[in-house]
Amino acid sequence: MTNLNHRLVDVATGQLGVLSREQAHGIGMTDAQLRSRVQSGFLAKSLPNAFRLAGAPPTPLSRLRELLLDVGGDSCASGPTAAALHGFDGYRLREPFDLTVGRGRHVNRIGHRIHTTTDLQPIDRCEVSGIPTMRAARTVIDLARTEAVDCLTAAMDSGLRDGRFTEGSLHRRIVALRRSGRTGVRRLLHTIEGREAIVGAHSWLEREFLRLLSGAGLPRPEPQRVLTRAGDRLVRVDFFFPGTTVVVEVLGYTWHRDKAHLRRDTERLNALVFAGLTPYQYTYEAIVDRPATVVGELRRVLGVVR
Template identity: 25%
Template sequence: MDITELTVRRDGVFSAQEARECGVSSSSIQRKVAVGEWKAVARGVYLVSGHARSARAQARIAVLSVHNDAVLGGAAAAWWLGLHDAEPRKHVVFTKTRGAARRSSATALARYRPLDDADITVHEGLRTTAPSLTVLDASLDIGMSILDSALLTKRVTVEDLEAAHARYPRRHGATSAASYLRLLGDGARSEAERLTANLLSAGGVSGWIANMPAYGYIIDFAIPHVKVAVEIDGFAFHRDAAAFRRDRLKRNLLVANGWTVLNFTWADLVERPTEIVDEVRAARQRAAS
């Protein structure tokens, strides 16, 4: 690959080492910087003049500013791999070198973590954490919905997630990730019921019945005297077309018979429990009036 092709493939960004591997001497690098053909955007990292410093370019700059063998991780890696839509403002970058990283990019957050080969991938010329470790780390910032989304699209499997988690049991956020993984298991339904019951009781919501039969279906949590139903949606990756159709029919039938139906997800239960209680109270009050 020559330097022109490298420029096109790498959003106009590359390291001095990569330039030399394309046959550009150190003296030529200095000359190009001196005449303004290349701009030094971090120590040993260059952006070709005329190329925008785009979000993609900045991600490359952040990683290369730490080390040539550094690896993009977390929410930024999820974005780079197409697992999440939001462009990152900061870039977690993993390095296997202890001590102060050479970070010279304002967006790079260098973290010491030697990575197993199974947890590193190269996507469009940039080293990132592999999908399983990526979504585990990203879930700390994005929430558990990214786990469900990645499983639903079959980018990862539960087994992949568990294996990646087991390789770094003491990493930052491992406890939270472990709790998410437990929820993905076969006991998810009973765990959802336990969490919801605890939320309603602790929030002072009374008069509810769990698993109440109605119109040929089972309402997850019903407040029958005011006709308020609370439904907990399971993980999307567990569900099929028949389950979605059944839930839609149940909701339509309840609404047609005067019920107020509130649907919450696993992410809601874990990440915004107070808001759930507030919404149930508000629905109950409206229905009673």
């Protein structure tokens, strides 16, 4: 075996028996020499810019590796393909594969789905089995654009169960990507709300608020306390700090106000003020993205010295 052939084998062996044209050039092989090795049967040309060692078995993982090497650049497995690599329930690694590349690249591979994005940050990338892949939290967010609610819920539950991400890390990426208007984020938040409604107890947002208070050494409030009435309705608040007038409401993941919600919220707020209470409201984004501000404000209103 020639020295160049030894180098080819060394590169391909660590990549499930495949390598790219660029990698072949990197070890000193020309296109003419690559063609010669394809003609001799030493290599098989599987894609325009990817080659396979003769005898290397074509498995789903090696086929995906071929595609990524062929597309090159910043490409990574994404969507259902990334979900399968992360082991999400209900997903199996199979063709057609889903890949994502940076916006501005015009890539098309027949039989596969190549997506583009303007937001492909290092925080959203990892390697799974040597394959460049979207991280699990980002994968769930991307799945929300197309997957049915039951599939999305199963993916999210299995990612949490297997430690692929935490609730906190998922919500931090949701908030960061929601600011850019990413499609599917609102649908994912509705799915989370529905899941929490079935499970019951505190929502993640309420638990995160309590965790912030505990970490800052602030008093623990009473949750879900009925304090007054607004017309014929009881006013139940998210959190009340006994011995003070301070009330805190955390505004949910998909909080919005149409005319009916605005009227009810105004009536509730006025009823709390008329009862001598001091209500504060914090949005989902504030608790996730600006926790120090939330803690600082509550420290002042509660009169808690560091």
